Amino acid sequence: MELRHLRYFTAVAESLSFSRASEALGIAQPPLSQQIKALETELNVQLFNRSTHPIQLTIAGQIFLQEARAILLQLDQATRTTQQVDRGYLGKLTLGIHNSFANSHLPGLVAQFHQQFPDVRLEFREVTVVQELELLQNHQIDVVFHRSPAIYQDGMTFNCLPLLEEEFVLVLPENHPLTARAIVPLTDLKGESLILPDLDVLPFYRQVINACRQSGFEPRLDLSIRSGGLITLLSLVATGLGLSVMPAHTQILNRQGVVHRPIQGLQLKRHITLLWRKNEDSPVLNNFIKFFE
Structure with missing residues (x-):
C-alpha cells in the first residue's frame, strides 16, 4: 500500500x-x-x-x-x-545576554524578529563576560550579544557581526561640584573616588585606569563591585560614595540622584556584536543573523 x-x-x-x-x-x-x-x-x-x-x-x-x-x-x-x-521558521534559539541587555534598544529588535518568526522559540540566558564564550563553544547558547573585549581561550572560533558601538560617560552624584561642567576633563577625576566593576569580572575597565595614568594621575579605587551590575553601580553613585564610568545607555534608566556627563580625554568605546559558532548549520540561526545584518 x-x-x-x-x-x-x-x-x-x-x-x-x-x-x-x-x-x-x-x-x-x-x-x-x-x-x-x-x-x-x-x-x-x-x-x-x-x-x-x-x-x-x-x-x-x-x-x-x-x-x-x-x-x-x-x-x-x-x-x-x-x-x-x-526554512528557519520553526525551531528554538538560545540567546546569551548580559545584564545590561534590557537597558538598550536590542530587546526591541529581538521583539521585531519574534514578530516576523513567531514560531521560533526564543530562550534567554543571562551570561557574564567570563563565561559567555565557553557557553557558546559548548553549545549551551546559540548566539550571544557580546560586549568587547572577549576573554578568548585556545581553540575558540566564532563568527562576528558588529551591531553598534557605545561611548562611555561619567556618572556623578547629582550634588557633586563637577556637575556644573557640561563636559568633564578626565584630569578632573584626580583625587575623586571611582567605583568600578571588579576588573576580573569586567577587564574592559582596565582601559579607564590606563587612561587616568596616561593623564598623569593614579585613580582612587576605593570600591569595586564583584557582580559588575550597572544598577548597583548607579545606586552607589547616587548615595555619594563616589563617581563611576558607565556605558552611555545607562542614561535611559533615568536613575534619580545621578547625573551623566561626557568625559573629555577618554576615548573609550565598547563594541556590541553578535557572536556564534563557525560552521553552524542552523536555519533558525541563519535567519536571526540575517535579521540583524
Whole structure:
C-alpha cells in the first residue's frame, strides 16, 4: 500500500464517483478503478458498494476513510513542519545576554524578529563576560550579544557581526561640584573616588585606569563591585560614595540622584556584536543573523 492509494481512495470516497474523482486527480478512470480494486484486494475487504448509484461506502469503507484522512492530514502537517524547520521558521534559539541587555534598544529588535518568526522559540540566558564564550563553544547558547573585549581561550572560533558601538560617560552624584561642567576633563577625576566593576569580572575597565595614568594621575579605587551590575553601580553613585564610568545607555534608566556627563580625554568605546559558532548549520540561526545584518 502506498500513499497514492490513500489519496485515490479518499477522492473517490468523498465524491462517491469514479469519474469525478479521476477528473479531480488528473488520471484516467480505468487505472483509478484498478488502483481501488487493488487496495480492496490488499485489505481483503470491500470498500465500496458499486451496485448503487451513486456508489456508497461500506461500513469498512467508512472506517477506512476516517483513518486515511487522519494519515494524510498527519503527513501534510509533517511536510509543513519539516519545510518550516528547513526554512528557519520553526525551531528554538538560545540567546546569551548580559545584564545590561534590557537597558538598550536590542530587546526591541529581538521583539521585531519574534514578530516576523513567531514560531521560533526564543530562550534567554543571562551570561557574564567570563563565561559567555565557553557557553557558546559548548553549545549551551546559540548566539550571544557580546560586549568587547572577549576573554578568548585556545581553540575558540566564532563568527562576528558588529551591531553598534557605545561611548562611555561619567556618572556623578547629582550634588557633586563637577556637575556644573557640561563636559568633564578626565584630569578632573584626580583625587575623586571611582567605583568600578571588579576588573576580573569586567577587564574592559582596565582601559579607564590606563587612561587616568596616561593623564598623569593614579585613580582612587576605593570600591569595586564583584557582580559588575550597572544598577548597583548607579545606586552607589547616587548615595555619594563616589563617581563611576558607565556605558552611555545607562542614561535611559533615568536613575534619580545621578547625573551623566561626557568625559573629555577618554576615548573609550565598547563594541556590541553578535557572536556564534563557525560552521553552524542552523536555519533558525541563519535567519536571526540575517535579521540583524
